[in-house]
Amino acid sequence: MKRLFASGMALAFAVLVVATFARTPAAQTDPRVLEACEPGKQAIDARALPRTIDQNRCPVAGRVIEDGMAGAAVPPPGEGVHVELLTERGAQEFGVRRLEDGAIELDHVGSESAGTGAGPPAFTTKGVGECGDAGFDENGWRVEGTHVYRINWRTTPRDVPRRAAISAIRQASGNVADTLNGCRLGDRVPAGVAYKGYTARHAGVGGGACETDDGLSVVSFGALSNPGNLAAACVHTRAKAGYDVVTSSDVKLSKVGHHWTTNPNSRSCRGRYDIEGVMTHERGHTFGLGHVVEDYHPNLTMGPVINGPCQSSERSLGRGDVLGLDGKYP
Numbered sequence: 172m173k174r175l176f177a178s179g180m181a182l183a184f185a186v187l188v189v190a191t192f193a194r195t196p197a198a199q200t201d202p203r204v205l206e207a208c209e210p211g212k213q214a215i216d217a218r219a220l221p222r223t224i225d226q227n228r229c230p231v232a233g234r235v236i237e238d239g240m241a242g243a244a245v246p247p248p249g250e251g252v253h254v255e256l257l258t259e260r261g262a263q264e265f266g267v268r269r270l271e272d273g274a275i276e277l278d279h280v281g282s283e284s285a286g287t288g289a290g291p292p293a294f295t296t297k298g299v300g301e302c303g304d305a306g307f308d309e310n311g312w313r314v315e316g317t318h319v320y321r322i323n324w325r326t327t328p329r330d331v332p333r334r335a336a337i338s339a340i341r342q343a344s345g346n347v348a349d350t351l352n353g354c355r356l357g358d359r360v361p362a363g364v365a366y367k368g369y370t371a372r373h374a375g376v377g378g379g380a381c382e383t384d385d386g387l388s389v390v391s392f393g394a395l396s397n398p399g400n401l402a403a404a405c406v407h408t409r410a411k412a413g414y415d416v417v418t419s420s421d422v423k424l425s426k427v428g429h430h431w432t433t434n435p436n437s438r439s440c441r442g443r444y445d446i447e448g449v450m451t452h453e454r455g456h457t458f459g460l461g462h463v464v465e466d467y468h469p470n471l472t473m474g475p476v477i478n479g480p481c482q483s484s485e486r487s488l489g490r491g492d493v494l495g496l497d498g499k500y501p
């Protein structure tokens with residue numbers, strides 16, 4: 172039955188390819204389908220693709236592009252999706268953006284983590300406190316108006332009180348929208364965030380791949396493909412001149428392989444990750460920040476390495492985190 176289904180899918184893709192060629196004579200410059208995109212391969216390996224792809228060379232409807240452990244269902248033309256997979260040791264980002272003509276642009280392909288990513292800055296800020304470090308990496312989207320989200324709080328791990336977990340997630344969302352910082356920098360971000368209560372839905376993140384945008388923003392606990400994965404965040408966007416606009420943003424906090432807490436600074440904390448701190452980092456992505464290089468910016472919230480369990484340093488933004496947000500809303 173499974174094989175029958177697979178060959179049916181292959182046939183469907185073959186028909187799609189033929190139909191696509193028949194419809195668009197303009198794509199005749201190089202009509203060959205890229206090997207990585209051949210029908211029958213449900214998941215397409217991003218590392219085998221060029222950064223910009225003509226859709227006629229890679230029939231993508233209904234398929235997922237994977238970049239290592241991260242991946243994303245290919246969005247429709249004019250939309251984009253960005254995934255971050257946060258592990259205990261670093262993070263991997265991956266973005267798929269589709270232009271109005273259907274062309275596909277890939278971003279952040281390859282393995283990034285602690286020491287790599289956006290490239291070293293002109294000077295090192297290691298040893299500088301979070302208020303002395305002005306580094307940030309801009310991702311090309313922003314929240315317009317208010318980011319509305321729900322929490323599936325029934326998924327909260329048994330050893331964390333639900334009320335405390337909800338409170339930590341809400342606080343984290345406000346930390347970014349209100350640019351909470353210890354550097355006396357005012358809040359210049361007009362975009363807001365609003366919690367609208369419980370949902371029975373789960374964050375639209377499979378093992379580490381973003382599902383199609385359903386327009387709803389959900390935070391839930393669950394499982395990710397690898398027990399070392401702490402969290403995954405998906406940001407869905409719609410193309411707009413200047414900055415793309417966030418249409419939804421899902422976050423899944425993994426409760427497989429490690430434990431969470433809302434009291435990371437308590438003496439009894441052992442190996443538990445701070446819900447508010449990790450969630451603040453993920454909300455940084457929702458609001459359009461990318462990663463700075465951890466080795467050079469260890470004190471910023473948007474470094475890709477959470478500074479370990481039983482600490483809360485990611486809760487408050489550093490100078491660079493705030494400047495990155497401010498820059499979007501001149």
Ligand SMILES: [Zn+2]
Nearest residue numbers: 255257262475
């Ligand atoms: Zn991140």
